[in-house]
Amino acid sequence: MKTTTLGRSGLRVSRIAFGAWQLGGDWGRFDEAVAVTAIRRARDLGVNFFDTAQAYGFGASERLLGTALRSELANNRDQLVIATKGGLRMTDAGLVRDASRQGLRDGVDASLTALGVDHIDLYQVHWPDPKVPAAETAGALRELVALGKIGHVGVSNYSAVQMAEFAATLPVETVQPPYHLFRRREVEHDVLPYARAHDVGVLVYGPLAHGLLTGTMTEDTTFGSDDWRATSPMFSGDGFQNNLAAVRALKKFAEERGATVSQLAIAWTLANPAVHVAIVGARHADHVQDSLAAADLSLSRSDLVAIDRIMAAAAPVTGPSPENV
Numbered sequence: 001m002k003t004t005t006l007g008r009s010g011l012r013v014s015r016i017a018f019g020a021w022q023l024g025g026d027w028g029r030f031d032e033a034v035a036v037t038a039i040r041r042a043r044d045l046g047v048n049f050f051d052t053a054q055a056y057g058f059g060a061s062e063r064l065l066g067t068a069l070r071s072e073l074a075n076n077r078d079q080l081v082i083a084t085k086g087g088l089r090m091t092d093a094g095l096v097r098d099a100s101r102q103g104l105r106d107g108v109d110a111s112l113t114a115l116g117v118d119h120i121d122l123y124q125v126h127w128p129d130p131k132v133p134a135a136e137t138a139g140a141l142r143e144l145v146a147l148g149k150i151g152h153v154g155v156s157n158y159s160a161v162q163m164a165e166f167a168a169t170l171p172v173e174t175v176q177p178p179y180h181l182f183r184r185r186e187v188e189h190d191v192l193p194y195a196r197a198h199d200v201g202v203l204v205y206g207p208l209a210h211g212l213l214t215g216t217m218t219e220d221t222t223f224g225s226d227d228w229r230a231t232s233p234m235f236s237g238d239g240f241q242n243n244l245a246a247v248r249a250l251k252k253f254a255e256e257r258g259a260t261v262s263q264l265a266i267a268w269t270l271a272n273p274a275v276h277v278a279i280v281g282a283r284h285a286d287h288v289q290d291s292l293a294a295a296d297l298s299l300s301r302s303d304l305v306a307i308d309r310i311m312a313a314a315a316p317v318t319g320p321s322p323e324n325v
Contacts, residue, residue, distance in 0.1 A: 024056025
């Protein structure tokens with residue numbers, strides 16, 4: 001597995017991180033034992049970077065990740081980079097953003113307990129909180145670094161302006177934006193240029209467009225009521241039909257180069273010089289192996305031009321998610 005230095009954080013990480021969003025309950029039912037095997041398979045294949053969040057089942061995803069990596073966390077802790085996110089809170093009225101000093105302190109403690117670790121390598125604010133000054137959020141995380149509970153500080157779903165506001169109090173070390181072939185314009189014109197200019201490590205989520213770029217979906221694909229995609233406009237209507245056609249063309253293009261469409265999609269995100277890491281989730285070990293091969297797939301300039309040509313007729317999507325509050 002190829003590795004990279006994650007921007008100014010200095011963390012040395014695998015270019016593909018194992019993402020654990022799908023283990024928190026928002027993607028429908030799954031077999032936990034099979035998921036544990038997938039996590040361990042990723043580690044066996046060289047992945048040292050694992051990303052989760054408190055809001056992924058409010059402890060469910062973090063606990064499962066900690067269980068899967070328990071032996072190595074106990075014996076080779078310095079070989080792993082564990083990232084999680086906080087700043088969301090569940091209330092009787094639903095999910096709300098809470099990046100206040102107390103909210104973050106409580107969240108970090110909850111994540112430490114769920115993961116079963118004494119420190120978190122990278123802690124990210126899941127969403128900017130418009131009700132809390134950036135200086136308060138950044139100041140709270142600086143205190144947690146001083147306490148040794150977290151090692152490095154990042155943000156997720158922040159714009160360039162929001163990162164600059166945060167950085168006035170504490171440098172932003174990493175940013176986690178959504179980025180895939182159907183969602184690129186706002187990221188490429190805002191977040192990525194800022195990140196390159198300020199040496200911010202970039203770890204992108206959703207490189208497979210939440211399953212759309214796996215090549216396994218058809219016009220008849222449906223989702224269970226406990227899967228957030230069941231109510232997402234990204235997976236219904238004319239836009240969905242249009243984008244399935246784009247995926248079919250991408251699949252043919254990938255096969256001509258001895259790759260899968262999933263590998264092509266992941267490799268495309270990694271081909272952007274501003275992107276350090278692609279976060280890829282999986283519940284099955286065989287899916288892990290297929291995805292990790294994308295780190296070794298090099299796309300030429302002509303390949304990228306051809307991909308852009310295929311995507312010209314695709315419908316851009318914003319990729320709504322359960323915690324988009």
